[in-house]
Amino acid sequence: MAGWWRQTGGGLPRTFWYLWASTLINRLGSFVAIYLGVYLVSVRHFDPSYAGMVIGLHGAGSALGTLLGGIVADRWGRRPAMLSGNVAAAATALGLGLTDRPVAIAALTLTLGLFLGVARPAFTATIIDVVGERDRLRALTLNYWAINIGFSVAATVAGVLIRAEPLLLFVLNAAVLLGTAALIALKVPESRPAPETVGQRDRADRGGLGTVLRDRVFLTFTALTGLIWLCIEANAMLPVALRADGLPASAYGPVIAVNGLMIVAGQLFVPRLIARFDRSRTIAVAAVVIGAGFAVTAMADTILLYGLSVLVWTLGEMMMTPANSALTADLSPAAQRGRYQGVYSLGYAFASFAGPTVGGLVTSRFGDTVLWLGLGGLALLVALGNLLAGPARTRQIEGLRAPAPDPARPVPAPV
Template sequence: MRTVRGWFQDTAGGLPARFWYLWTGTLINRLGSFVLVFLAIYLTQERGFSASQAGLVIGLWGVGGAVGTTIGGTLADRWGRRPTLFTAQLGGAVMMLALGLARPLWAVALGALLLGAFAEAARPAFGAMMIDVVPEKDRLRAFSLNYWAINLGFASAAVLAGFAAQAGYLLLFIIDAATTLVTALIIFTRVGETRRARPVSKGAAAPTGALRTILADRVFLGFVALNLFAALIFLQHISMLPIAMGDSGLSPATYGTVIALNGVLIVVGQLFVPRLIRGRSRSHVLALAALVTGVGFGLTAFAEAAWFYGLTVLIWTLGEMLQSPSNATLIAELSPGELRGRYQGVFSLSWQIAGAAAPILGGLIREHAGNSTLWVGCAILGGAMAVAHLISGPARERRAVALRSVATPTEPVTVIEPPAPQAAEAAAISPAEPAHAN
């Protein structure tokens, strides 16, 4: 019992109360993330659109997301985390309902475009807020816990959405909008603004030169490029993997069961990852993650039976579990405080680009070079990324150390809006209580 209590304290204890409000918002939001799970089925079966029309709508969602994450990152730094996040989530809730009520193709397409923009505009602000409220020494644990909540909520949503859809697809949109709004209210009322106004020192980048600063940051852009390649591999699981399993004579239901192993493994094992990788070289962890991910997807070339596909999912999920918290802590340390939102936005943009490119590239390779070439190519790319992480890792760590030294307070720092008293927050939600880590 004492060992369990010690593990729990080591995993979830001592984190700021405001982190737990963010964590709770993440879980609630993901529990209601119904629409994206069933959007393709809704568009083709309920609305009667063709496969190409459904693809256009989903693609416009991605285009909107690319625009939204860029704007959201800028606003998070200039306007503030809280107003940006609240506005984006409020707009997302409204557009979610509008999309559910839309009927003509043009209205559905416009709704998807705007919904993608609002939904993704919230991500940089949320990421910056998470970095703001969690001390550097606790970020690995905090990001792992938040990632765990994301997967627990999303896995539960996939099951709950099936029951909700039986009562009518509009209910999916209503619940999704409601949970988004609840999340916005929790963060707006309980977390407060976290952005700090820092005096601009001589030689520091002014806000108007933020884009120029990011484009000149070769260490950061190299890290973003590596994440783009990782995303191109990873997103094959929702584009080419179901097609490959179909060619093996397996049903969509079997694909759903196999891919559910990803969420189950993360929910069961992610909380143990921080202790496993703590104190280890992040470059080595990220290299291992890339290699394991590549091997997992590469083995898909030899899969025919459901159990073999399930094995490949378990392998690349292990790589994902190693990569996610290491990525999150590293991007936090590579982001200058005054440009944190915009750095988060550029990093998120790599996922948006991969979301649009992965199915296109995967389809072209599969069509012209064959199924095996696609998956073996993923393995080769994963190996190349592992080498790239080992080579570029020392430069990233030097940059992180340099930014930490600059961020060390040597002069007064003005807080734009003071946070709520810690005593009141601790009374409202205690991070030491087991209920907050469920």
Template structure:
């Protein structure tokens, strides 16, 4: 492919999206540039504090439990209070709790603050995804979700490399840097992002309104959607091992935090380099096949980790499951939007986020116990098995998907022209 073709492909990938999307994208990027806790918590507890892998798994699970609590609450808040207030509260609270985590030393206090960090940080996820669905046209959503995911991993590629060396100097500095960057995200939201909630939600869901028809009970009774949530949990359980099982296993094998940082940075670097062309390849392809393939790549990618004995081989296994991640993330997020009624997006995204939060709760307990009692090879074999089960599940569950509904926005809300396709072709450079 020529340079001209590459430039044209890049231009077509980023064109036509609203200005508000790019501010939300910027907030995501800034947040991930400062990421530290989720990536290096296991190393901090086992290497710096001297705790066991099981204790590190317990703390990470409490972090996940906080996410379980806030996933549903964040979704309800996004529908009732609005996307913007939910983001502001979640990001400001996360900054405070992350900073506090760097100063507590008692084991019980560490566990309690980790729970609060998990609760605050995960509360923003349903609001981000619902706002993105609100302000972007249906035909552009897979592209928009891919670009947002690209921002996450651009920040992750930079922060994971830097954090590995920061950890060798001072874990406290890492906590404070993340707190500062997260507060910067809250400032971006406050200054640049108006509310995007659709008209029915903005009216408060009066008697017989749309909001009443998509309460949490209605979401939980949606069998097709809950099947997708269950399969998402299995895939998330595998992907979680990149930040939970992998650092512990590498540490047990004698590798340093910097070694882990180099290996896991491959994940972010590959996504930064390949997410845009991969998105162009998958954008109009069958979602069922994409999800089956991505599940197999995730499971077998982690399964191959059982044979890794050097940083280079660990990095090669990361390449395999990263390809599955690049396919899975935008495809699955776009599928959730397609299955969600317009006035229940916050709740649907909250329940979908719950699958990842539950995985964040279960994965550390599972990985810590398996590594301590059976060894890391058993963990990687289990990942391969779970990936295969998820692939079979997607193949059995997916049928014809419903058409997306047009959106009616509140007067003056962001993206009021989305349903009519009124979008400027100019891209904000902010």
């Protein structure tokens, strides 16, 4: 075990571990995002349609925030983006807990999503800045592991808090955000690459999104990532499928718990399994595994089979997530990492909205079996897309790794 841990977590810089601790603390207190819908319906007694709209505003704010945060991280620095995002989000979360006016709740929820989004691209860009290329897959996997541990604990604690004193959801969430900001302020130095260390093309960059939006290789990768996350997010329809098979509503808890338990227990073993393989091929294999999981869901009619289906697609998710994160880092120019992270996050923002929406429409019109088989087919198309896109990604990565020409060195005259 000692040797395995050295290979999994050894050799990473101290700054990374402060960032890892920040992630864990932040996610341990992410009560508002988890229980906002329950709070609005059960505590404030709003209509479910209003609650759904407010949750959608949180997602929209997060999408806008990641774009803004990427620009801030590249233009002014990683620390300004992380500190301003967390402090402003803390104040917004506290205000959200103190108001009961529908318009104010909607506006503050949108703002909360925006500020939380501002901090995220800078956070991931800092990990990429401080961790060497050889160790990034391990580092990003450890960060994803911390996210899932924090989420699992927060979901349990939030259920207790909302029954005891709902305002504590917002007060403790604000305190955790301030604690995250304090840890970053004290222990995480600025890591944005200095202008003299980047290539000539990066020095000419004006700090906008144009460079990212003209990068067809990266945009294709982001679109494919969004589609596979859409498949996973469509699992919001799993309780409907359980009910259609005559299973109790309480069955959803142990079935979906397989996902969190597997990630917490097994995610740290993934880097050693996939590190030596090409990223695009790894993602393609992961998409096939995810599609196979949905095929099992289509055939499931017992709690055991539904649990097996979650186990299968979770294996694919565990392979895909660190490979996706590492490939994002590989495809991003050093001076534009924040903006590339911001645009990449749009794929997940799209999926978090489109997955449940498409899943609900398909289930209501054609039934859940068509939904699961359709998601399995879509996952196979994503796998094919990643295989076809692999050569172009390899060329772009090799171009980014090539040393920039020295403008001070004269070009030899042709013979």
